Amino acid sequence: MNDALDVALRLLIVFVVFLTFPLIVGQTEHKVMAHMQGRLGPMYAGGFHGWAQLVADGVKFAQKEDVVPAGADRRVFQLAPAVALLPYLLVLVAIPIGPDEGAVGQVLDAGIFFVLAVMGVGVLGSLMAGWASANKFSLLGGLRTAAQLLAYELPMLLAAASVAMAAGTVSLPGIVDAFEWWWLPWQIIGAIVFFVAGLAELQRPPFDMPVADSEIIFGAYTEYTGLRFALFLLAEYAGIIVLCGLTTVLFLGGWHGPWGADGLGWVWTLLKSAVLAFIVIWLRVTYPRLREDQLQKLSWTLLVPLSLAQIALTGIVKVVIQ
Amino acid sequence: MAPIPGSGLAKGLAVTLRTMTKKSVTEQYPDVQPDLPPRTRGVIGLFEENCTVCMLCARECPDWCIYIDSHKETIPAATPGGRERSRNVLDRFAIDFALCMYCGICIEVCPFDALFWSPEFEYAETDIHELTHERDKLREWMWTVPAPPALDPGAEEPKELAAARKTAEKLAATQAAQTTPASQAAQTAPAAPTAPTAPTAPTAPVEQPEPPADRADTRPGPTEPPADRADTRPGPTEPPAGRTDAKPGPNPEPESGSNPESESGPNPESGPNPGHGPTASEGGAS
Numbered sequence: 001m002n003d004a005l006d007v008a009l010r011l012l013i014v015f016v017v018f019l020t021f022p023l024i025v026g027q028t029e030h031k032v033m034a035h036m037q038g039r040l041g042p043m044y045a046g047g048f049h050g051w052a053q054l055v056a057d058g059v060k061f062a063q064k065e066d067v068v069p070a071g072a073d074r075r076v077f078q079l080a081p082a083v084a085l086l087p088y089l090l091v092l093v094a095i096p097i098g099p100d101e102g103a104v105g106q107v108l109d110a111g112i113f114f115v116l117a118v119m120g121v122g123v124l125g126s127l128m129a130g131w132a133s134a135n136k137f138s139l140l141g142g143l144r145t146a147a148q149l150l151a152y153e154l155p156m157l158l159a160a161a162s163v164a165m166a167a168g169t170v171s172l173p174g175i176v177d178a179f180e181w182w183w184l185p186w187q188i189i190g191a192i193v194f195f196v197a198g199l200a201e202l203q204r205p206p207f208d209m210p211v212a213d214s215e216i217i218f219g220a221y222t223e224y225t226g227l228r229f230a231l232f233l234l235a236e237y238a239g240i241i242v243l244c245g246l247t248t249v250l251f252l253g254g255w256h257g258p259w260g261a262d263g264l265g266w267v268w269t270l271l272k273s274a275v276l277a278f279i280v281i282w283l284r285v286t287y288p289r290l291r292e293d294q295l296q297k298l299s300w301t302l303l304v305p306l307s308l309a310q311i312a313l314t315g316i317v318k319v320v321i322q
Numbered sequence: 323m324a325p326i327p328g329s330g331l332a333k334g335l336a337v338t339l340r341t342m343t344k345k346s347v348t349e350q351y352p353d354v355q356p357d358l359p360p361r362t363r364g365v366i367g368l369f370e371e372n373c374t375v376c377m378l379c380a381r382e383c384p385d386w387c388i389y390i391d392s393h394k395e396t397i398p399a400a401t402p403g404g405r406e407r408s409r410n411v412l413d414r415f416a417i418d419f420a421l422c423m424y425c426g427i428c429i430e431v432c433p434f435d436a437l438f439w440s441p442e443f444e445y446a447e448t449d450i451h452e453l454t455h456e457r458d459k460l461r462e463w464m465w466t467v468p469a470p471p472a473l474d475p476g477a478e479e480p481k482e483l484a485a486a487r488k489t490a491e492k493l494a495a496t497q498a499a500q501t502t503p504a505s506q507a508a509q510t511a512p513a514a515p516t517a518p519t520a521p522t523a524p525t526a527p528v529e530q531p532e533p534p535a536d537r538a539d540t541r542p543g544p545t546e547p548p549a550d551r552a553d554t555r556p557g558p559t560e561p562p563a564g565r566t567d568a569k570p571g572p573n574p575e576p577e578s579g580s581n582p583e584s585e586s587g588p589n590p591e592s593g594p595n596p597g598h599g600p601t602a603s604e605g606g607a608s
Contacts, residue, residue, distance in 0.1 A: 036338040040348040286334045 010106070011093070018089050022237030023054045029237075029281045030054075036285040057230075064226035071134035072223065080132060081224070081231035084125025087118045088238040095245045096173045098255050098266035111172035112160050115246060116153075122235060123149040123201065126210065129232070130220035141219020144210040144292060148200055151299035152207075156197035158307035159190040162314045163250045176254035183253070186317060190310040191251035193303050195276070198243040200299070202236060204280060206287035209295050244276035245269070252276075360468045362441035363424045367467050368415055368460035372436035375410035379428035379437060387421035388428060389414060389454075417460060419445070420453040442466040 030053060034041030046052025068077055093106050094115055108114050123145055130142015164170045166187065167178040184191075200207035203219075211219035221232050248254055252272045255265025290298065349356055358364070375392040391414035397407045429437040440463045447453050473480070 032342065035346055036342045038341055038344070038346050038348075040346050040350070043350070282335060282338060286338045287331070 014093050015089070018092050018238060018241075021241045022234055025240050025277050025281075026054050026233075026237050027051065028277065029284070032278065032281045033285050036282070061226055061230035066226045066228065067223075069134055069223050073132035073134070076128050076132035077223075078228070080125045080129035080220075081228040081235070082125070083128055084122055085231050085235040085238065087120075087122040087125075088235060088242050090118050091115050091242045092238070092245075094172060095242070095249060096176065096254065097245070097269040099173070099177070107171070107173060109171050112164055112170045112175075112250075115172070116157060116160060119201065119239075119242065120149065120153055122239065125232075125235065126203070126220045129224065133220070133223040135223050137216040137218075137222045138220050140216045141210045141222070144216075145203065145220060147292075148203065148207070148210060148295065151296050152197040152200040152303070155193050155299060155303035155307040156201065158304070158311055159194035159197065160250060162190040162307070162310045163187060165311065165314045165318060172249050176249055176256070179253040179256055181253070181256070184251075187251055187310070187314070189306055189313070191247065193307045193310065194251065195243070195247050195279075197299070197303055198247065199280065199283065200295070202239040202243060204236070204240070205284040206289050207295060208289055209292050212289055240277055240280050241273070244273040244280065247276055248272040358441040358443075360441070360471050361439065362443075363426060363439050364441040364443040365419070365439075365445060365463050365466075366417055366422070366426075366429065366460065367438045367440045367442075367463035367465075368417075368457055369436045369438060369464050370412060370415060370457055370461050372434045373412050373415065374434055374436075375412050376433065378431050378433065382427050382431045384425060384427065385418075385421040385423055387418040389416040389418070412457070415457040415460060416454050418454040420450045438464065438467040440464070440466040441468065 031041045031049070042050030042053035044050055045056040068074055091114075094108050094111050096107070126145040127142050130138045130140075130145060133139070163175055166183060167175040169175060169178065203210050211221065213219075216222070221229060224232060248269055253268075254272075255268050257265070257268035257271075375390060377390055380386075380388040380390050390412070392410045392412050394408050395411050397409060399406050426439065429439060442463055445453075445455070
């Protein structure tokens with residue numbers, strides 16, 4: 001009974017985090033992006049600096065008609081948003097934010113494998129949406145998504161593998177436990193490759209080729225309206241949370257920090273993730289979208305070699321210090 | 323030297339970060355009224371007391387958006403045996419702001435300073451026909467006309483002021499010459515205030531220090547704006563010091579008789595201001 005309660009409580013907390021943190025990131029993006037462009041962003045909803053803008057957006061989405069195109073593959077079309085969103089919820093369960101047993105939804109021995117495998121499933125949602133929409137723009141978007149997944153999953157995996165080699169474990173809490181401060185310069189290339197590849201996998205600007213709205217309307221999500229569309233958007237922001245959390249755990253030492261009592265490790269995790277989320281927004285505001293071929297070129301000619309070099313470096317250092 | 327790879331990317335990040343730390347330029351308009359410069363071309367106000375129905379504005383208007391109707395009234399002769407005079411009475415003055423292109427030619431061309439720019443801009447309508455605003459509305463906008471911006475500290479003295487001062491000095495000199503030398507010292511002191519205020523302070527638009535009683539009100543009509551707007555809108559009671567071309571300024575020689583045509587000024591209804599137009603032209607010329 002106690003175990004069941006424990007599990008239920010953990011899942012509930014993870015679920016609440018899953019529902020609120022993306023909204024916080026989204027609101028931050030509204031405001032940060034606005035101020036980076038010399039604007040104010042939302043100012044009305046909720047009264048104080050538009051804090052409730054995303055709530056208002058959610059209400060608006062909920063009121064909209066849920067349209068399924070006549071030529072669409074109904075079942076797949078309706079299922080796609082869930083496939084896009086749920087993997088991030090599952091990944092969130094496995095990300096530890098503190099050193100204790102209670103600071104992680106579920107400790108998994110093969111944490112990295114689980115996390116990366118499940119994150120890849122999220123892209124499947126976009127593929128399904130693109131294929132099932134019976135729309136040429138959606139199809140193009142879906143194909144671009146697939147190409148992007150192929151290109152960027154590899155450097156992401158290699159970079160994560162480098163950390164796993166360094167720590168000698170694939171368990172996420174295990175990796176953070178083994179973390180020393182000098183891993184930061186040691187794994188910096190891997191960290192950058194992982195972060196950039198993660199951005200590309202989330203289809204965040206400047207890697208938003210699959211949804212490039214000036215070229216293919218909104219890619220795979222062109223035909224979606226209302227709540228299903230909102231779910232895709234939520235998936236994107238949940239993806240930011242997951243990516244930032246994972247980068248923090250794998251490369252930035254999670255709950256390790258220069259100061260702070262033992263009980264406050266989770267603050268460090270959240271702080272590092274928040275800084276990374278800010279960088280995600282910052283990159284979006286700053287850089288223009290890459291062209292499709294540039295996108296592929298960046299991955300295959302830069303990120304993959306860099307991650308391979310990182311693995312080599314990790315191996316050499318690992319052998320030397322033994 | 324080739325730039326460091328990635329320096330362009332860093333520069334881009336720096337630009338966005340710097341912009342974020344600066345104050346944003348957004349105008350929160352419905353909540354906060356914009357701070358418009360005094361010469362803003364918002365709407366055209368009509369100071370109808372000054373209008374003589376000369377029709378210059380309507381004729382110069384490139385869009386033909388000014389509608390003026392008037393009729394003639396005959397004023398009986400002032401003295402027995404004199405000639406009757408006629409004057410134009412304004413019946414309708416309307417500007418179609420759907421046609422108006424805000425060129426301001428009507429305002430420039432008006433010889434009697436009856437038209438002014440106002441920064442007021444919130445007069446959108448849902449029907450294009452309602453954009454034709456009649457004289458009462460145009461008159462109301464007069465209250466929103468701001469005081470003209472002050473002259474630069476080193477600016478040339480406005481012509482009206484210079485002319486007025488010169489005549490006043492001349493007058494004082496002749497008066498002083500007529501009196502005995504003994505009382506000369508006593509005479510110059512009261513004569514001094516009849517001269518217009520020294521133009522060294524152009525921020526104070528022409529204040530007529532001690533005008534003759536019958537001319538106390540050179541700008542007839544509503545010298546007192548409604549109480550609610552009196553604070554912000556000085557309105558037309560003060561002649562704009564910056565308009566050197568058309569402003570009559572204080573007529574410095576009311577009794578001198580050197581200006582006889584001013585008595586038959588084109589604006590008879592503005593009784594206390596007979597020399598309005600012609601004086602202006604003469605003041606500028608002298």
